[in-house]
């Protein structure tokens with residue numbers, strides 16, 4: 001019943017089981033475990049013989065709320081609820097996991113009621129050995145499971161992704177799911193200007209936040225630009241100059257000491273910055289003033305970062321329809337509200353936020369449309385498509401196919417109205433299409449090994465339409481049979 005109510009009223013309940021309410025749950029939820037070496041027996045103690053989807057976190061960066069230790073379990077549960085509601089994964093076959101490696105949250109370390117380990121987070125080789133042990137255990141018991149890494153601090157998010165992605169069926173939602181959703185939205189923002197998608201490489205993009213999500217988006221956007229420019233080395237190099245990245249220390253240039261290796265490819269060249277009147281550490285207002293960007297995208301976890309001053313500066317954008325992506329979660333961490341953005345900049349802008357906001361009533365009966373730019377549009381389809389293709393790994397191509405599918409889902413007239421993402425109420429249909437696109441790509445890349453009676457050879461023979469049908473037929477539905485027949 002729970003899932004029936006959820007599936008049929010997804011628009012109303014997604015903000016409860018998912019962001020923003022899940023953020024509150026994570027802040028207030030107070031198991032503990034010191035189970036190093038016991039992971040295999042713990043996994044074999046789980047009562048379900050089949051697990052299709054695991055969402056795992058270590059609680060180190062829950063939404064924009066920081067290190068919440070074991071209380072982060074809420075996010076794994078919330079994401080899996082969406083796997084059931086959006087992707088039709090059987091709720092008996094999902095497993096939320098929180099790996100307790102301690103916390104660096106001072107408040108939790110002192111709280112007598114905190115249920116997790118009250119010790120500093122494990123780090124280095126010790127930390128890695130725990131996560132390695134977990135991965136070995138779950139893939140030993142359930143070789144076909146898919147593991148979604150969620151809300152790991154950036155420091156580990158990239159390392160773990162690189163460590164496991166060529167061996168296990170896993171992906172990082174914050175790095176890869178977010179990137180795909182952002183790409184779909186960025187392409188939508190180009191179309192909303194009445195321009196073709198091949199104009200995307202001309203967009204000037206300022207990104208506030210260079211963590212797992214920001215860097216994930218930057219890498220994917222750069223690759224997408226390069227593909228549109230001819231997919232060669234020089235296209236990839238020239239795409240770099242379309243991005244300005246501002247983090248807690250301001251604009252990132254090559255002048256920065258101790259630069260994070262993930263951010264290095266996006267550091268502005270000093271001479272280039274000079275020419276624009278910018279320097280290392282320039283603040284966001286200065287950067288927006290000088291760059292006059294087409295897109296301002298926030299993944300900073302800093303609520304209100306897009307202040308009135310920043311939004312005022314965006315008035316000089318060279319775009320006919322400047323786009324604002326205030327993607328940080330939950331609600332209070334959004335870089336700005338749609339009200340602020342539409343009020344200051346007018347009704348022609350494109351606006352998206354990570355957590356749900358209402359549309360804004362503007363003068364003359366106009367409506368400022370608030371899109372929800374959230375990885376929920378993609379992760380369920382990536383998981384379902386991987387499951388049903390039986391792909392050995394989750395390739396860049398599969399992720400790209402998912403993003404392109406989401407972008408193509410939007411019709412021209414919607415995009416021109418500023419609607420760049422579909423309504424959450426159609427998430428089951430979107431997820432079906434995204435999953436089908438992922439299956440198709442896995443087959444084309446020869447990664448698909450099949451699922452149950454659908455073996456790899458048979459998968460290869462399916463037409464596009466048959467793949468969609470196959471996906472649909474494998475989505476679990478909470479349907480109640482009629483138990484009492486009444487004869488009139």
Ligand SMILES: NC(=O)c1ccc[n+]([C@@H]2O[C@H](COP(=O)([O-])OP(=O)(O)OC[C@H]3O[C@@H](n4cnc5c(N)ncnc54)[C@H](O)[C@@H]3O)[C@@H](O)[C@H]2O)c1
Pocket residue numbers: 061062063064065153154173174178181208209210211212213214246247248249298299300301302305327328329330333353354355373374375376
């Ligand atoms: N909408 C979505 O689908 C989606 C997906 C993933 C993450 N997020 C959100 O993105 C946010 C960031 O996630 P993350 O994993 O990248 O976090 P993170 O902590 O790894 O990164 C945050 C980044 O923001 C920068 N930052 C901090 N203060 C800043 C400031 N004043 N100006 C500019 N940059 C500043 C930090 O230096 C860091 O680079 C979170 O709020 C998360 O909820 C949203």
Ligand SMILES: O=C(O)C[C@H](O)C(=O)O
Pocket residue numbers: 018019062063064151173174328329354374375376
């Ligand atoms: O959980 C969300 O709502 C999106 C994203 O994964 C995040 O970490 O903010």
Ligand SMILES: [Mg+2]
Pocket residue numbers: 063150151173174
């Ligand atoms: Mg997340």
